Amino acid sequence: MLISKNINDSINEMISIELTAVKQYMAIGARFKEMGYDNIGNHFLMESSEEQNHALKIINYLIRVGAEIKFLGDKNFKQEFNNAEEMIETALKMETDYYKFQNDLMNKVKEAKDNLTENFLTWFLENQVEEINELQNLLTKMKKLGEERLFMLDQFYSKPQ
Numbered sequence: 728m729l730i731s732k733n734i735n736d737s738i739n740e741m742i743s744i745e746l747t748a749v750k751q752y753m754a755i756g757a758r759f760k761e762m763g764y765d766n767i768g769n770h771f772l773m774e775s776s777e778e779q780n781h782a783l784k785i786i787n788y789l790i791r792v793g794a795e796i797k798f799l800g801d802k803n804f805k806q807e808f809n810n811a812e813e814m815i816e817t818a819l820k821m822e823t824d825y826y827k828f829q830n831d832l833m834n835k836v837k838e839a840k841d842n843l844t845e846n847f848l849t850w851f852l853e854n855q856v857e858e859i860n861e862l863q864n865l866l867t868k869m870k871k872l873g874e875e876r877l878f879m880l881d882q883f884y885s886k887p888q
């Protein structure tokens with residue numbers, strides 16, 4: 728095995744965070760569609776499959792370095808929402824917490840002088856920034872428009888992003 732046990736454990740935790748995100752985005756996407764916002768709904772269903780790709784990327788990395796793959800339990804998952812803003816806030820918190828997790832792990836990896844994992848993690852950290860930015864932007868628009876004009880945002884999501 729090319730990585731330490733400690734780092735291996737943290738990367739396994741990343742798998743469970745990604746798989747929880749698969750489910751979380753699926754729940755949010757489904758709820759938007761139930762509310763009649765098909766385009767925003769489809770956007771989040773697509774995000775869900777992106778999260779699955781992230782999990783696969785991690786699994787393939789662990790295989791490549793000869794590390795152990797373990798599926799841990801679900802992280803925080805929420806499916807009861809009072810309104811659309813709460814759904815986006817939930818997603819934003821999930822991604823921000825994950826960013827912090829990855830950043831802490833990056834410090835551990837640097838301390839261990841594990842260059843390969845540092846390189847692997849860099850992509851994830853940069854991707855987190857994009858996801859957080861996108862959600863923050865959506866939340867800002869949503870707050871400006873208000874719940875009753877959400878259909879305008881839904882129209883916006885009908886165009887390729």
Ligand SMILES: [Fe+2]
Nearest residue numbers: 745748778781
């Ligand atoms: Fe992800």
